[in-house]
Amino acid sequence: MTTHPAPDELLLAHAAGGLDQLLSLIVASQxxxxxxxxxxxxxxxALGGLLLEELEPAPLDExxxxxxxxxxxxxxxxxxxxxxxxxxxxEDGFDLPPVLRRLLGDDLRSLAWQPLMRGVRSADLVPGxxxxxxxxxxxxxxxxxxxxxxxxxxxxxxxxxxxxxxxxAGGTFGPGxxxxxxxxxxxxxxxxxxTPCLCLVVTDAPLRLTGPLGLLNPFxxxxx
Amino acid sequence: xxxxxxxxxxxxxDPPLQASLIRAVAENRDKAAFGRLFxxxxxxxxxxxxxxxxxxxxxxxxxxxxxxxxxxKAATFDPAQASVGTWxxxxxxxKRIDRLRRLQRPTLDPEDPLLQPESRPDADWLFYxxxxxxxxxxxxxxxxxxxxxxxxxxxxxxxAHAAIASEIDLPLGTVKSRLRLALTRLRRTLAxxxxxxx
Numbered sequence: 001m002t003t004h005p006a007p008d009e010l011l012l013a014h015a016a017g018g019l020d021q022l023l024s025l026i027v028a029s030q031x032x033x034x035x036x037x038x039x040x041x042x043x044x045x046a047l048g049g050l051l052l053e054e055l056e057p058a059p060l061d062e063x064x065x066x067x068x069x070x071x072x073x074x075x076x077x078x079x080x081x082x083x084x085x086x087x088x089x090x091e092d093g094f095d096l097p098p099v100l101r102r103l104l105g106d107d108l109r110s111l112a113w114q115p116l117m118r119g120v121r122s123a124d125l126v127p128g129x130x131x132x133x134x135x136x137x138x139x140x141x142x143x144x145x146x147x148x149x150x151x152x153x154x155x156x157x158x159x160x161x162x163x164x165x166x167x168x169a170g171g172t173f174g175p176g177x178x179x180x181x182x183x184x185x186x187x188x189x190x191x192x193x194x195t196p197c198l199c200l201v202v203t204d205a206p207l208r209l210t211g212p213l214g215l216l217n218p219f220x221x222x223x224x
Numbered sequence: 225x226x227x228x229x230x231x232x233x234x235x236x237x238d239p240p241l242q243a244s245l246i247r248a249v250a251e252n253r254d255k256a257a258f259g260r261l262f263x264x265x266x267x268x269x270x271x272x273x274x275x276x277x278x279x280x281x282x283x284x285x286x287x288x289x290x291x292x293x294x295x296x297k298a299a300t301f302d303p304a305q306a307s308v309g310t311w312x313x314x315x316x317x318x319k320r321i322d323r324l325r326r327l328q329r330p331t332l333d334p335e336d337p338l339l340q341p342e343s344r345p346d347a348d349w350l351f352y353x354x355x356x357x358x359x360x361x362x363x364x365x366x367x368x369x370x371x372x373x374x375x376x377x378x379x380x381x382x383x384a385h386a387a388i389a390s391e392i393d394l395p396l397g398t399v400k401s402r403l404r405l406a407l408t409r410l411r412r413t414l415a416x417x418x419x420x421x422x
Binding site for chain 1: 270297318320357360380
């Protein structure tokens with residue numbers, strides 16, 4: 001049970017296909033920890049299905065079905081899905097969401113870790129993205145007892161705890177907890193407990209969307 | 225264009241019939257069943273893509289590709305997890321995202337199914353899942369129109385926040401709070417119905 005779950009707006013944006021890829025990654029990763037998030041994602045996908053049924057149909061080109069039917073003979077059908085076997089434990093000992101593990105490989109130690117300060121290291125998931133000015137995803141590893149230097153950020157910062165825990169003025173965050181801080185938050189997270197705290201951190205800067213709208217993008221700075 | 229084209233005149237298919245048509249496609253490669261699903265869903269998928277700003281030729285192509293997935297993966301469809309409509313929605317959504325990511329500078333492997341929730345819900349949830357859509361349908365109907373409208377915009381309008389606000393002539397903060405109200409109300413209705421079932 002996560003005490004800091006993903007907010008509805010974020011899950012809806014993910015289900016509606018409106019999030020940037022890196023934000024989708026953090027939402028999908030968070031859902032791996034939380035049955036409640038998975039349920040809400042299912043609800044929002046079902047809502048999309050209902051709304052699809054309500055749309056005024058836009059006719060396809062004349063003969064589209066017939067053309068497609070001719071093609072189908074050459075299209076193989078897949079067997080029913082089987083439950084995938086549980087993956088072998090990773091070499092680095094971290095139990096990560098499969099979506100993240102696929103991306104990162106078997107051993108986190110082989111990533112290009114950069115020291116940020118004493119006891120804090122980070123590794124970019126997508127090398128070079130920093131220069132692009134778009135959203136950026138990093139793993140951050142904070143040794144037990146270490147506090148990250150006070151910082152704030154230009155856009156929003158999404159932090160998902162993957163292992164260990166940290167606390168700051170916003171509370172205590174453990175595996176599966178998601179903290180969203182906007183530019184006004186000035187925080188100083190400290191790793192607590194006896195193990196290092198491993199987090200996935202996505203920061204957005206100038207907005208780059210793949211899909212429906214800013215309406216759902218909770219990281220969009222609004223002038224409320 | 226003919227006004228009596230079967231493409232536009234097909235009667236709506238209710239969800240149980242949709243599921244049995246998928247089964248016919250899976251078990252018998254039944255092209256007639258596929259045709260009925262196509263006539264129902266392909267024009268709605270195309271409408272969805274057009275609403276989101278996809279140009280017409282691409283919307284046509286992606287709608288067809290979505291239907292090919294329906295054919296290819298019919299045997300993997302599990303009616304306990306979702307309705308056919310929800311399944312079609314997620315396929316169309318993913319097709320659209322794949323295309324956008326191919327057009328943009330990809331940051332990650334565009335084929336990676338990041339949009340798929342990692343594990344499926346628990347068994348007790350599946351029981352709920354079978355009734356999920358009916359509950360959601362009622363919950364959606366119970367929303368005041370102004371709240372239902374921001375939900376629809378959330379799925380079907382590729383517009384920045386501020387543009388939506390100006391389109392419906394409301395301050396940005398009102399749009400955000402309306403969406404929040406709508407989501408809170410949906411959740412409350414679903415929770416209340418869940419109690420009734422228990």
